[in-house]
Amino acid sequence: MKTPFRTRISSDTLSGTVLSEDNSSNLEADADHVLVIGYGNPLRGDDGFGWQVVQALSETNLGHLEVIACHQLTPELAEPLSHAARAVFVDASVMVPPGVLEIRAWVNHEREPASMAQSFTHHLTPAHLLALARTLYGRAPQATLITVGAVNLSHAEHLSPEVKAMIPGALEAIARDVDGASWP
Amino acid sequence: MTTDSGQPSKGQPSADQPSKGQPSAGQPRRIVIDPVTRIEGHAKITLQLDPSGEVSDAWFHVTQFRGFEKLAEGRPFQEMPALMARTCGICPVSHLIAASKACDALLAVEIPETAVKLRRVLNLAQLLQSHALSFFHLSSPDLLLGMDSDPGKRHLFGVLETNPQLARDGIALRKSGQQIIEWLGGKRIHPAWVVPGGVNAPLTLETRDRILAGIPAAMQAVQRTLEAFKPLLENFKAEIESFANFPSLFLGLVGKNGELEHYDGQIRVKDSDGNTVLDGVDPSGYLEFLDERVEPWSYLKSPYYKPLGYPGGLYRVGPLARLNVASHCGTPRADAELAWFRSLEPGSVSSIVRSSFHYHAARLVEMIYALEKIEMLLTEPDILSDRVRAVAGVNRLEGVGVAEAPRGTLMHHYRVDANGLVTWVNMIIATGHNNLAMNRGVLQVAKRFVHGDHLEEGALNRVEAVIRAYDPCLSCSTHALGQMPLEVRLVAPDGAVLETVSRG
Numbered sequence: 001m002k003t004p005f006r007t008r009i010s011s012d013t014l015s016g017t018v019l020s021e022d023n024s025s026n027l028e029a030d031a032d033h034v035l036v037i038g039y040g041n042p043l044r045g046d047d048g049f050g051w052q053v054v055q056a057l058s059e060t061n062l063g064h065l066e067v068i069a070c071h072q073l074t075p076e077l078a079e080p081l082s083h084a085a086r087a088v089f090v091d092a093s094v095m096v097p098p099g100v101l102e103i104r105a106w107v108n109h110e111r112e113p114a115s116m117a118q119s120f121t122h123h124l125t126p127a128h129l130l131a132l133a134r135t136l137y138g139r140a141p142q143a144t145l146i147t148v149g150a151v152n153l154s155h156a157e158h159l160s161p162e163v164k165a166m167i168p169g170a171l172e173a174i175a176r177d178v179d180g181a182s183w184p
Numbered sequence: 185m186t187t188d189s190g191q192p193s194k195g196q197p198s199a200d201q202p203s204k205g206q207p208s209a210g211q212p213r214r215i216v217i218d219p220v221t222r223i224e225g226h227a228k229i230t231l232q233l234d235p236s237g238e239v240s241d242a243w244f245h246v247t248q249f250r251g252f253e254k255l256a257e258g259r260p261f262q263e264m265p266a267l268m269a270r271t272c273g274i275c276p277v278s279h280l281i282a283a284s285k286a287c288d289a290l291l292a293v294e295i296p297e298t299a300v301k302l303r304r305v306l307n308l309a310q311l312l313q314s315h316a317l318s319f320f321h322l323s324s325p326d327l328l329l330g331m332d333s334d335p336g337k338r339h340l341f342g343v344l345e346t347n348p349q350l351a352r353d354g355i356a357l358r359k360s361g362q363q364i365i366e367w368l369g370g371k372r373i374h375p376a377w378v379v380p381g382g383v384n385a386p387l388t389l390e391t392r393d394r395i396l397a398g399i400p401a402a403m404q405a406v407q408r409t410l411e412a413f414k415p416l417l418e419n420f421k422a423e424i425e426s427f428a429n430f431p432s433l434f435l436g437l438v439g440k441n442g443e444l445e446h447y448d449g450q451i452r453v454k455d456s457d458g459n460t461v462l463d464g465v466d467p468s469g470y471l472e473f474l475d476e477r478v479e480p481w482s483y484l485k486s487p488y489y490k491p492l493g494y495p496g497g498l499y500r501v502g503p504l505a506r507l508n509v510a511s512h513c514g515t516p517r518a519d520a521e522l523a524w525f526r527s528l529e530p531g532s533v534s535s536i537v538r539s540s541f542h543y544h545a546a547r548l549v550e551m552i553y554a555l556e557k558i559e560m561l562l563t564e565p566d567i568l569s570d571r572v573r574a575v576a577g578v579n580r581l582e583g584v585g586v587a588e589a590p591r592g593t594l595m596h597h598y599r600v601d602a603n604g605l606v607t608w609v610n611m612i613i614a615t616g617h618n619n620l621a622m623n624r625g626v627l628q629v630a631k632r633f634v635h636g637d638h639l640e641e642g643a644l645n646r647v648e649a650v651i652r653a654y655d656p657c658l659s660c661s662t663h664a665l666g667q668m669p670l671e672v673r674l675v676a677p678d679g680a681v682l683e684t685v686s687r688g
Contacts, residue, residue: 071373075340075355075358076358076359076362079355079356079359132344135341135345135348136348136351136352136355
């Protein structure tokens with residue numbers, strides 16, 4: 001069973017998140033801080049794409065990068081999001097053609113609050129999470145959503161060859177978000 | 185231990201077959217609330233109307249079969265903690281601990297004292313995050329915005345707009361409990377740290393200090409919430425009167441001095457007048473005073489207190505029951521709030537709190553206790569000892585492990601063969617203990633708020649809310665924070681659907 005992980009990779013010494021006594025955030029966002037959240041079920045084949053991408057990132061030396069791998073987006077992610085200058089969400093989906101990598105440069109999170117009523121579940125969307133960050137902690141970063149079209153979502157701990165082949169493309173997109181450098 | 189009730193009683197609905205047909209004027213009618221549920225899933229409720237349109241009876245159905253008691257048979261007992269943790273994704277630590285305690289009994293070991301303390305810390309962290317989920321994410325929309333507020337705004341985002349501080353505190357408290365679990369056990373859900381004989385790694389100084397550093401902010405969050413919650417109770421007098429507010433037994437673990445207890449201790453049972461019905465009983469002997477009845481309208485068994493028979497032996501477990509049976513909490517701030525809790529029903533005998541609405545208050549008191557107790561345990565001199573596991577083989581062929589889960593007393597009972605392979609399992613989960621009480625609570629609320637042949641949204645919400653007061657696993661996994669997926673159907677006794685109201 002894979003364990004969700006969180007790794008902070010930075011060329012600077014970050015003090016970490018220190019909340020004020022009322023759990024609001026009184027830190028300015030780190031101007032270079034990029035938060036990458038890969039989410040999905042790593043036991044369901046291509047749904048582990050986000051995990052594999054952030055695992056690859058955690059082994060690199062990109063600066064100002066924080067990565068989180070988790071099974072689903074939850075409200076607890078709103079606070080770390082509020083500190084990031086940019087955010088990248090990495091996921092697999094059946095709404096994208098199989099084996100295709102879709103990169104959306106902006107995730108619209110200007111939703112009406114009423115829409116949260118039906119969709120505020122274990123399965124928050126990136127837009128919901130960003131809206132939550134904005135409402136509770138005063139800010140939300142610009143965001144990119146990287147989605148691969150799933151080929152196989154059956155019980156498996158490996159990616160299909162088509163989806164695995166999309167990892168370099170995802171890493172390139174994230175590298176551009178971090179500092180414009182090409183992927184080493 | 186189950187006893188079939190035989191053929192369904194005449195007039196009772198089945199768990200799987202809604203009635204159909206045409207209505208007849210002046211005849212008893214039935215309201216069926218569907219869809220099909222699992223324990224952590226959706227709810228199905230049937231309300232029986234009499235000819236005048238008033239509710240005469242109610243059934244709370246759990247219609248999903250989990251099967252853990254059977255699928256564990258044949259497995260090596262060492263697998264049981266990890267396997268049984270999968271019973272629930274909300275309170276896996278509770279199953280992990282009860283299962284490990286049952287395995288400790290099979291090993292016939294007394295685990296190291298440091299391991300006991302570390303298991304206690306993990307259990308209390310579970311309590312903290314689970315209670316935070318229940319109070320803030322599931323119940324606060326009703327409590328803060330009102331039972332009859334606009335459903336379009338009666339959700340967590342509505343709470344965010346009305347009281348962002350409360351929302352932030354709720355998220356922070358749940359995160360705090362989950363982080364402690366992750367730091368101790370390696371991950372937030374289904375941690376593998378607790379094992380037969382103890383825990384599989386000692387606590388490090390770094391982890392201890394990290395946990396301690398977060399306690400002051402968490403305590404402030406709970407106390408802010410409690411101070412905001414207290415005056416709100418004035419707005420819920422009708423609900424307090426009708427939310428499963430009836431005499432019942434209360435069952436829970438207590439420590440050797442009668443204090444609040446979640447990991448070990450002995451069984452105490454009190455009645456609504458504060459009389460101690462049972463005390464000082466080793467929980468491994470639960471079969472001597474508990475039995476379970478199987479009813480055809482639910483896959484959730486109905487435990488009852490044997491000396492009072494079925495269904496008179498109805499009892500409640502969980503935060504409300506624990507605070508009713510304990511003589512004190514044993515930590516200063518929690519004891520101060522316990523005094524307030526016991527003043528909630530001024531006419532009550534022996535300060536017993538009867539209304540299930542006050543489960544919400546009890547959860548907040550327990551959250552304060554959990555934080556105080558975690559701090560106390562982590563500052564004990566032996567907490568960093570590396571003696572954290574006793575090792576042995578199978579020395580007994582039967583073991584029982586009992587602990588207090590967030591929702592109530594959790595019992596795991598295993599039998600194994602000489603090779604340590606499981607031959608029989610019985611589990612009584614907290615939600616099961618409360619089954620009869622939940623049924624009676626639904627009936628009480630429905631009688632107060634459901635009238636005639638039309639379902640008002642506020643009535644539907646109150647039926648939800650009385651279920652949610654118990655914080656059963658089903659409301660945790662409905663994936664709709666603040667709104668439980670429910671379908672309510674008005675069905676005539678011959679099956680015609682008069683009206684359908686659904687959401688989620």
